[in-house]
Amino acid sequence: xxxxxxxxxxxYHPRDLPLRQQDGSMLVNVLIMIAVAATLSVTILIFSEMQxxxxxxxxxxxxxxxxxxxxxxxxxxxxxxxxxxxxANSAAQNPLLDACLxxxxxxxxxxSVGFYITMPGGGPRLAGPxxxxxxFNANGDPCDRSTEVCRFTIAIRLLPSCPPGFNSxxxxxxxxxxxxxxxxxxxxxxxxxxxSDNKGAAFARYAxxxxxxxxxxxxxx
Numbered sequence: 001x002x003x004x005x006x007x008x009x010x011x012y013h014p015r016d017l018p019l020r021q022q023d024g025s026m027l028v029n030v031l032i033m034i035a036v037a038a039t040l041s042v043t044i045l046i047f048s049e050m051q052x053x054x055x056x057x058x059x060x061x062x063x064x065x066x067x068x069x070x071x072x073x074x075x076x077x078x079x080x081x082x083x084x085x086x087x088a089n090s091a092a093q094n095p096l097l098d099a100c101l102x103x104x105x106x107x108x109x110x111x112s113v114g115f116y117i118t119m120p121g122g123g124p125r126l127a128g129p130x131x132x133x134x135x136f137n138a139n140g141d142p143c144d145r146s147t148e149v150c151r152f153t154i155a156i157r158l159l160p161s162c163p164p165g166f167n168s169x170x171x172x173x174x175x176x177x178x179x180x181x182x183x184x185x186x187x188x189x190x191x192x193x194x195x196s197d198n199k200g201a202a203f204a205r206y207a208x209x210x211x212x213x214x215x216x217x218x219x220x221x
Contacts, residue, residue: 056138057195059138060138060151060185060195061195063136063138063139063140063151063152064152064183064185064195064198066140067136067140067152067154067183067198068183068198070126070140071117071126071127071154071181071183072181072203074117074119074120074126074127075117075179075181075203075204076204076219077120078206078217078218078219080117080118080120081117081206081217081219082215082217083118083122084115084116084117084118085115085208085215085217086214086215087118087122088116088117088118088125089115089116093116094114094115094116094129096109096110096112096113096114096129097113097114097115097158100113100158100160100175101175101208101210102172102210103172104170104171104172105169105170105171106160106161106162106171106175107169109160112129112130112131112157113129113157113158113160114128114129114130114131114132114155114156114157114158115127115128115129115156115158115177115179116128116129116132116156117156124142125142126154127154127155127156127181128154128155128156129155129156129157130155130157130182133153133154133155133184134153134154134155135150135152135153135186136150136151136152136153136154137149137150137151137152138151140152149187150186150187151185151186151187151188152183152184152185152186153182153183153184153186154181154182154183154184155181155182155184156179156180156181156182157179157180157181157182158177158178158179158180159177159178159180160175160176160177161175161176161177161178162174162175162176163175163176163207164176173209173210173211174207174208174209174210174216175207175208175209176205176206176207176208176220177205177206177207177208178204178205179203179204179205179206180199180203181199181203182197182198182199183197183198183199184197185197204219205219205220206218206219206220207220
């Protein structure tokens, strides 16, 4: 007859386990802790970046709104438009506009004719023709592209026609200009930061004529 001997159960304390097994358990725990810490760090970083992007976006939207109010206020001021015409849109400064004013037919005007408008009192440019726009930083201050980071441009495009009561084809002494302005966001790659461009369609209309003593300007409502 075979005798079966039942061995008693033996319990081990972790410190009694082989050293290699203990090291393996510690390594797993350390790796888990590192993974948790890394996940937490990435989550915090992403959240912080989203907060920063949101704050920047809101700041740019506020600046765009401020610039919109500024350019629209300027375009509604006939004295400011006249001053800009006299000081910043001479034949040498804005040859396309001068040629358009002197042309017999508005149809012969260059399609890219624009306008330089200065800030009140003849300060820095607030806007210019497409291709020579005025630039502004994120705070809405005039910006020098060669030395600063610019975020906005403001351009003005003019669409000429003959004044009411004139022949619709020939009006050599006067023109009516529909003024279009565009506030464009520049220098931002991330779309989440970029507010939409603000395009004003025929925001104002001015009648401009040339006479021996200079320019005549009238805002047409």
